[in-house]
Amino acid sequence: MTDILLRDDRDGIVTLTLNRPAARNALSMPLMQALDAQLQAIAAEQAARVVVIAANGPAFCAGHDLREVRATPTRAAYEALFATCSVLMQRIVHLPKPVIAQVHGVATAAGCQLVASCDLAVAGEAARFATPGVDIGLFCSTPMVALSRAVGRKAAMEMLLTGDLVPAWRAREIGLVNRVVADAELGQATRALAEQIASKSPLTLAIGKEAFYRQVEMPLADAYAYASEVMTRNMMARDAEEGIDAFLQKRSPVWSGT
Template identity: 50%
Template sequence: MDMHSPTEILQTVRKDQVLLVRLNNPKARNALSEEMIELITSVLEETAQSKDIRAVILAASGPAFCAGHDLKGLTSHRQDDDQGHNYFSYLLTLCSDMMQRIVELPQPVIAAVEGIASAAGCQLVASCDLAVASHSSRFCTPGVNIGVFCSTPMVALSRNLSRKHAMEMLTLGEMFSAEDAHRFGLINRVVPDGQAEAEALNLAQIIADKSHVALKIGKKAFYEQLEKPQREAYRYVVEVMAENMMHQHAEEGINAFIEKRSPCWDK
């Protein structure tokens, strides 16, 4: 994939085995419009089939990472015969499916946050496997301030943060600092302003050097076991790990460790 025209609202560029996906609609604060959601979904679908991409970075242009849903676009549908209910359900489902595709993508996904991640933008960060944010980045789920509880962002937040921290964000609707987000468990690292994408790329390149087979197996198993009771989770991952041990990558990796050399993964 090559970098698209800078006039397009979503850009992609390959950096060796890493795919950088950049939201590029700064005038709209990179809002998750219907078009933006469809474009991200399309890129994720294509990436899931790639044998060459080992990691994905989600970044953004401009002062905001993502301001959430396009509220003006949503409000325009209040003129529909059903006052917008069907469209609201359609768009929220479309967005939720896109978030779930990030979780189900075989490759790890890293958010590189500069600026504000609000509402569904915060959900986007929480849906990624890892997240790096600049020092001046801010995070919020402010729906409660305008009479709309951030119920869809709540799904991703409640699966990444402790219950108390998730409810703090959801019920206060306040802006939280990058340090708070790190303390809450929403992001992995805080870096100087302007360095989030570079740090995300550093992490992605480290990941790209690992066994893509092990990462694919492990990412899927991680999210599967989270939803199971502990005893059932252990039964599940025992089978997953036993099957993983049978793969060529496991044999090569273990032999390389014993022989004190770097493993050579197949393509």
């Protein structure tokens, strides 16, 4: 039996590859559970600096597996499905390592939600994005949570209300992805970005990622008070001392992760 999720570790970068190409990498319950389990493990792995989520086949991710969904049309099954998906998306946000989506083909519905949940996203120029649930009588309410936190309200509502496919250049314009590159260069470009981030202090990355998502939900004054406390705590870390000393001494820093 073929593994539905592949893992590759190289130089501190963990690549998790969705591997249901015939199903356009639809997020079945087993695939979501496998991805969540890997992320839980990675959270505790010191050697893992950055995570890349990629996919095999013609599509990045076509959302939930609708055949699986209709096979068990009960309220309990639906609740379990969306609860599992919500836990997975929050796992990405709370993971103390940056997560980059490497997107090719289409990323629709929960697949678009997956992209929006990642910290960064690099897309091939032929990639397209959509939240098309409205076309089948099922508003993309859970994808909406991640989408509305990644892009502006008007752009999010347009995607949610029309279900239209958004080309990669427009996804970058509205902030859903960071970079658009030639399809043939997608893997290389994502790897280069991951390597750049992996070269930073892992402690600093963890502190900064947590602080970003916490402060963005706060009122301005509370955000500044919280960020000031985080900055003070960060300044007391060995890596901050090392980084400042290395800058002053015009040398490369050696991170200890403490």
